[in-house]
Amino acid sequence: MLAVRVLxxxxxxxxxxxxxxxxxxxxxGDLVKTLLGTRPASPEAVAAIREQYHLDDPLPVQYLRxxxxxxxxxxxQSIRLQTSVADAIGSxxxxxxxxxxxxxxxxIGSGIPLGVQSAVRAGGVLDRIGTAxxxxxxxxxxxxxxxxxxxxxxxxxxxFPVYGGGRGPLDTLYHLILPAITLAAGLGAIVLKLxxxxxxxxxxxxxxxxxxxxxxxxxxxxxxxxxxxAIPIVTGASLLLTFLVGGTVLAETTYALPGLGTLLQDSxxxxxxxxxxxxxxxxxxxxAVIALLADLAYLLLDPRVRAKGGTA
Amino acid sequence: xxxxxxxxxxGFRRRGVPVTVVVxxxxxxxxxxxxxxxxxxxxxATKQDILSSLMPAGSPGHPxxxxxxxxxxxxxxxxxxxxxxxxxxxxxxxxMLLGILLGTLAGYERGPLDFVISRWxxxxxxxxxxxxxxxxxxxxxxxxxxxxxxxxxxxxxSDIRIVRAGVLEQSARPYIEAAQMLSLSRWRVMFRHIxxxxxxxxxTNAMLNVAFALxxxxxxxxxxxxxxxxxxxxxRQLTDSRSxxxxxxAAVIVPAVLIIAVACAVNLxxxxxxxxxxxxxxxx
Numbered sequence: 001m002l003a004v005r006v007l008x009x010x011x012x013x014x015x016x017x018x019x020x021x022x023x024x025x026x027x028x029g030d031l032v033k034t035l036l037g038t039r040p041a042s043p044e045a046v047a048a049i050r051e052q053y054h055l056d057d058p059l060p061v062q063y064l065r066x067x068x069x070x071x072x073x074x075x076x077q078s079i080r081l082q083t084s085v086a087d088a089i090g091s092x093x094x095x096x097x098x099x100x101x102x103x104x105x106x107x108i109g110s111g112i113p114l115g116v117q118s119a120v121r122a123g124g125v126l127d128r129i130g131t132a133x134x135x136x137x138x139x140x141x142x143x144x145x146x147x148x149x150x151x152x153x154x155x156x157x158x159x160f161p162v163y164g165g166g167r168g169p170l171d172t173l174y175h176l177i178l179p180a181i182t183l184a185a186g187l188g189a190i191v192l193k194l195x196x197x198x199x200x201x202x203x204x205x206x207x208x209x210x211x212x213x214x215x216x217x218x219x220x221x222x223x224x225x226x227x228x229x230a231i232p233i234v235t236g237a238s239l240l241l242t243f244l245v246g247g248t249v250l251a252e253t254t255y256a257l258p259g260l261g262t263l264l265q266d267s268x269x270x271x272x273x274x275x276x277x278x279x280x281x282x283x284x285x286x287x288a289v290i291a292l293l294a295d296l297a298y299l300l301l302d303p304r305v306r307a308k309g310g311t312a
Numbered sequence: 313x314x315x316x317x318x319x320x321x322x323g324f325r326r327r328g329v330p331v332t333v334v335v336x337x338x339x340x341x342x343x344x345x346x347x348x349x350x351x352x353x354x355x356x357a358t359k360q361d362i363l364s365s366l367m368p369a370g371s372p373g374h375p376x377x378x379x380x381x382x383x384x385x386x387x388x389x390x391x392x393x394x395x396x397x398x399x400x401x402x403x404x405x406x407x408m409l410l411g412i413l414l415g416t417l418a419g420y421e422r423g424p425l426d427f428v429i430s431r432w433x434x435x436x437x438x439x440x441x442x443x444x445x446x447x448x449x450x451x452x453x454x455x456x457x458x459x460x461x462x463x464x465x466x467x468x469x470s471d472i473r474i475v476r477a478g479v480l481e482q483s484a485r486p487y488i489e490a491a492q493m494l495s496l497s498r499w500r501v502m503f504r505h506i507x508x509x510x511x512x513x514x515x516t517n518a519m520l521n522v523a524f525a526l527x528x529x530x531x532x533x534x535x536x537x538x539x540x541x542x543x544x545x546x547x548r549q550l551t552d553s554r555s556x557x558x559x560x561x562a563a564v565i566v567p568a569v570l571i572i573a574v575a576c577a578v579n580l581x582x583x584x585x586x587x588x589x590x591x592x593x594x595x596x
Binding site for chain 2: 008012015016023026027028135136138139140141142143144145147148150151155241242245246249250253264265268269271273276280283284287288291
């Protein structure tokens, strides 16, 4: 039932929040020193830190206080950037969303048509090219693809800028094209594979044979099959998201884009734990919500599941 | 992490080894040779020599040139194969063993043990592997083998699920009932009778995991976690050579192409092996 599914998601997020909270206390080295960052460790500063983070309270109390802050959008202070974590994330969120959005559109726009065509003419030239591209897209690490694209389209053929986020909306968009293509290579490969497999199965079904036998035009038959193939494609969305999370970090690092991925990498290397905690929770939340939405979409797309009362 | 690549061999000859697979096997054999012979051929690959800094490809004595620190790119690349490839293979084998143990226990014993193991895999699957690996190995530090252990843990859910599903399906069959009637010990039933029948699934998934682990591992070293600075490693080499990528393109292009080539080869061979094993009746 849907309620059970929602409860399960909440339970997983709860356990993860405990893990993320403990990270602060489990990290090697002295906690106070980590929180002080580059400031000198005078007794007053140490006392101030202990006071500020309530380090003398019992751990469950500390956890509840931290969770209360998180739920109201207060993730604490970034010791590296000297701003609130919420501000640090807010100022970089736009770029990452734009990058992921562009990559997503490119991946869907290329993966689905290519997947359908591959399935329609399975074993043909296009299918073999598609399969080969799919293997490369799935196997090649994002940063390796990114670096090679940089050579081709920014160095040997100087069409795109080498790195940076650009100024102003249009310039940013221009700077995002190559990173988005890099991300879309992996994403598109997953979409292509999901589409091809689902379409192959649908085109083999009895209703397709019967539709063809009744003389329904091939284009309409394919649209019919694609509608049914949409279910496994949509439920594969979590696969896309998992790829996108890691891929964004790598693509942003490769192209030196000031987004959430580079924020995560810099914060991890600097041991700016408040930022790392916030980003980890944020990603976990987004993934959990998208997985739930994918299940809901499954209900909407498949009348059979709806009729049974939804045991997604 | 178990996204298999679909029917790669469609349209190829049904019997014998397809050409693509032969090419892939040659790539893998070359990589294996580099792993074994790298330390012998280039024991001093990471030695810095500032006098021969930033030589272009084709220089005498340095066919692929050198980097900023004067390290020979060819030597660094050949020597880097070991670090780039041994870890991922260990990750795949380790998570396969963990998956066999926990998956078989969960699928055969059922009950509370199954519940605990299944919730554990749910929790791990809710995390993107790369994110978890970056955060944990970045924050907690730790060297090469800590990263291997971490990735084993993060890769194990796919193995556990696959083994569990296979064992569940086999447990209901008459031959298991027969084995139980002979009052064979449960360990004997689990690992001598059920396991061989799910092994083709497990081996195929382990092959694909090698490819994914290779990507994860090199990504981590590219981001500066997992492999200490100065190590000969393909991912690390790409980070280190980013600043000189336009001075000596070979320093970046060669390791990048090698990572892609090996990952593709492992994936294709794994897929082909999977199809072969499935067709030969290893499982229904």
